[in-house]
Amino acid sequence: MDGTTLELVLERKRVKNVNARLRGSTLLVSAPVGMAEERLQPAVRELARKLLRRAHAARVNGEEDALALARKVAGRFPEPPAVGRALFVTTQGGRWGSYSTKTKTVRLNAALRGMPGWVLEAVVAHELAHAFHPDHSPAFWELLGRACPEAGRAEAFLAGVSWFARNIDVVAPVERELLSAEQPRRDARDA
Ligand SMILES: [Zn+2]
Secondary structure: OOOOOOEEEEEEEOOOOOEEEEEOOEEEEEEEOOOOHHHHHHHHHHHHHHHHHHHHHHHHOOHHHHHHHHHHHHOOOOOOOOOOEEEEEOOOOOOOEEEEOOOOEEEEEHHHOOOOHHHHHHHHHHHHHOOOOOOOOHHHHHHHHHHOOOHHHHHHHHHHHHHHHHHOOOOOHHHHHHHHHOOOOOOHHHO
8 A cells, every 4th residue: 555565454343334543564444244345445445545644644743752752751740741642843833832731732843853852851841841830930940840850951952042043144154154063162171
């Protein structure tokens, strides 16, 4: 199917419609007992195509990685908040992320995707901390600091990224080159 080899596991059941699930490269299909083969074939084909497309979209969006990361970060909270879904989106506007207590969904700004893992983790921790404190009160920072000691460093990193993104046109090419040529160090002894 579309260049992917799938193993089909077909089960005839007392169901009304054809249902399919994709587990790795195995397509699990349940079909009505009396459904004719020539009707079943195209239905299975269409479901397989749809599921493969959905799986591809999730892979491209890094959803599995994002979910694993979000759950790992959630586990560092004294009371781990539930994470049902985590994904990168391009609709976050000026925010780095969000967490919906209703749908248990973590949304991350797609611009974070290429950043260091510890920064991504800190953004997830920040959003999850809002599950307990909707504001930026001292209690919020106290909880965030416990779940993610790197939070302050990540805030500074992201502030630097934002600054550079906003000022990219006013940073002279020669300065840009200096910044990207190698990791600028504060002085020789740091090396
Ligand atoms: Zn916040």
